[in-house]
Amino acid sequence: MTGQVEFARMNGLGNKILVVDMRGRPDMVTPDAAIALNADPATQFDQIMAIHDPRADGTDAWIDILNCDGTKAQACGNGTRCVVQALSAETGRKTFTFQTVAGILNAQEHADGTISVDMGKPVFAWDKIPLAEEFFDTSRIELQIGPIDAPVLHSPSAMSIGNPHAIFWVDQDPMTFDLERFGPMLENHPMFPEKANITLAQVTSGDALRTRTWERGAGLTLACGSAACAAGVSAARTGRTGRTVTIDVATAPTRQPLVIEWREDDHVVMTGPAEWEWSGKVDPVTGIFDRDEEPEARAN
């Protein structure tokens, strides 16, 4: 199929998102298009959120998620908030139900502009995360890097919130670690057959964490919503915090927090902002794009 579609450059706490409107088309944004868009500084991104026609009754859209290296992701918290804001601006509606490869996501835009997404239930079973080795308790798995008798990072909590995460607990500011060096080693560690998103998390109080993430398929990003969910759940699971935590994402430019609530019904709800930057048209096969000449002013 040929022809351009509408897209918007947005961000969730600095996580760079392209929201691409694929409704009315049977094809998908191609990995080649993703790689081409990421190669241009104007459209360099962390994730593409492609909105497709719904595939199931009771849902508003099917969402396909691509990382900037052209691989697929099963979940993207920050990107989902961007999709909600884009569709809310288009339709005036405030609640949405999306379908992804990982399941159904319910989301709501609040009067103050923040957006809550029910990210579903966490998965702790070792073979579902997945891990390469059997662990009865995945809240603290055997994995370390650095000298054997003085590891720099060790014993992460592992889980899936649709996508795989490893949370390494640190006592210092996560910014003091060389995540650019350790991130690729851990993302591609044999322990993670589908790779993993790698987060450093510091507990700063009984209800607050400070995090920094190396994303699978995207590298160092300014924020990662699903990692914030995984950190919040893992902190509560290991007794480090209660079930509602505020996440200070160390690299996020606005320093607005994400709030993660692991509800008693086991669902994980993430609340935070989304920001529209500019719009244009893109060929989802090649990634060739045009930026709108005069983007209409839009309140976020």
Ligand SMILES: N[C@@H](CCC[C@H](N)C(=O)O)C(=O)O
């Ligand atoms: N930035 C996202 C996570 C994106 C997916 C990840 N890179 C993966 O491959 O699992 C978020 O906000 O959750």
